[in-house]
Amino acid sequence: xxxxxxxxxxxxxxxxxxxxxxxxxxxxxxxxxxxxxxxxxxxxxxxxxxxxxxxxxxxxxxxxxxxxxxxxxxxxxxxxxxxxxxxxxxxxxxxxxxxxxxxxxxxxxxxxxxxxxxxxxxxxxxxxxxxxxxxxxxxxxxxxxxxxxxxxxxxxxxxxxxxxxxxxxxxxxxxxxxxxxxxxxxxxxxxxxxxxxxxxxxxxxxxxxxxxxxxxxxxxxxxxxxxxxxxxxxxxxxxxxxxxxxxxxxxxxxxxxxxxxxxxxxxxxxxxxxxxxxxxxxxxxxxxxxxxxxxxxxxxxxxxxxxxxxxxxxxxxxxxxxxxxxxxxxx
Numbered sequence: 481x482x483x484x485x486x487x488x489x490x491x492x493x494x495x496x497x498x499x500x501x502x503x504x505x506x507x508x509x510x511x512x513x514x515x516x517x518x519x520x521x522x523x524x525x526x527x528x529x530x531x532x533x534x535x536x537x538x539x540x541x542x543x544x545x546x547x548x549x550x551x552x553x554x555x556x557x558x559x560x561x562x563x564x565x566x567x568x569x570x571x572x573x574x575x576x577x578x579x580x581x582x583x584x585x586x587x588x589x590x591x592x593x594x595x596x597x598x599x600x601x602x603x604x605x606x607x608x609x610x611x612x613x614x615x616x617x618x619x620x621x622x623x624x625x626x627x628x629x630x631x632x633x634x635x636x637x638x639x640x641x642x643x644x645x646x647x648x649x650x651x652x653x654x655x656x657x658x659x660x661x662x663x664x665x666x667x668x669x670x671x672x673x674x675x676x677x678x679x680x681x682x683x684x685x686x687x688x689x690x691x692x693x694x695x696x697x698x699x700x701x702x703x704x705x706x707x708x709x710x711x712x713x714x715x716x717x718x719x720x721x722x723x724x725x726x727x728x729x730x731x732x733x734x735x736x737x738x739x740x741x742x743x744x745x746x747x748x749x750x751x752x753x754x755x756x757x758x759x760x761x762x763x764x765x766x767x768x769x770x771x772x773x774x775x776x777x778x779x780x781x782x783x784x785x786x787x788x789x790x791x792x793x794x795x796x797x798x799x800x801x802x803x804x805x806x807x808x809x810x811x
Contacts, residue, residue: 501593711788
C-alpha cells in the first residue's frame with residue numbers, strides 16, 4: 481500500500497509537532513498531554529451516564545446529549561488536572577535535566593509534543609473510521625499510516641460509534657436473539673429484516689479486514705495473505721446470498737458448502753477454510769473472529785497463502801455481513 485494524501489498530512493503533522501516540541505521544551509507539552517489524557521479518560525468513561533441524565537432532564541436528543549456531556553467532561557477533566565500535572569512535569573524535568581546533555585534533553589522534550597499529535601490523530605482517524613460514511617472510511621482504509629493507527633486502537637471504535645452515531649432501533653439487528661457471531665459448520669440461523677432491504681458492498685471494510693489479518697499473521701511470524709479475486713468473488717457472493725435469502729450459516733439453504741462455492745468460481749486449492757461474521761463494523765467483527773478458536777485458526781493457518789473477503793452492509797442501520805474464504809491457492 482502506497483502513501484496517499486492522508487498519510488502525507490499525518491506525517492507532516494507529526495514532524496511539525498516534534499519540531500515545535502524541540503523548540504518549546506518538555507514541560508509545556510507534557511503538561512498539556514497529561515491534562516488532555518485525564519480529561520479524555522473522564523469523557524470516555526462518563527459521557528454515557530451523564531448524557532442520559534441530560535437527555536432525560538432537558539429532553540435533548542441522546543446523541544447530542546452524549547456529545548455535549550463528552551465535551552463538558554473533557555473540559556472539566558483537563559481544567560482540574562492541569563495544575564497538578566504541570567507540577568509533576570516540572571519535577572520530572574528537574575529530575576531529567578542533570579542526567580542528560582542539553583541536546584538529549586531537547587530531544588526528550590519533543591516526545592510529549594509527538595505524543596500529543598499522535599493522540600489527536602488517533603481521535604481524528606477513529607472518528608473517520610467510526611462514522612457510517614463510506615468515503616471517510618475508505619480514506620482511512622487506503623492510508624498506510626491511518627489504517628495502522630486505527631487497527632492498533634480498535635478498542636476506541638465502539639465508544640466513538642456510541643458517541644457519534646445515533647443508535648439504530650433494536651429491530652434493525654440482523655439476529656435479534658444474538659447467537660454466537662461465528663456459527664459452527666452445521667449451525668443455521670434465520671435472519672429477520674424487511675424483504676426489500678437494500679444492501680451494498682463495502683470494499684473499504686474488506687481492505688481493512690485484510691490489513692487486520694496480515695497484522696495478526698505478521699505478529700505470529702507468518703507470511704501475509706494476498707487478496708485473490710476468485711476467492712473474493714466467492715466471499716462476496718456468500719455474504720450477499722445470506723442477506724438475500726435471510727440466513728446466517730456456512731451452509732446455504734440448498735445445502736451448498738464453502739467448498740462448493742469455491743468450486744463454482746473455479747478456485748484452485750488443496751486446503752481451504754471459511755470464516756463468517758456479522759457486526760456493526762469490521763472492528764467488532766474482527767474481535768468476534770479472533771475470540772473463536774476455529775476462526776482464529778483459519779486466520780493464523782500457515783498453509784494458507786491467499787484470501788477473499790466479502791463485506792456487505794444492509795442500508796438503513798443494519799449490521800454488516802463478512803465472509804472470509806482462505807486457501808493455499810495451489811495451481
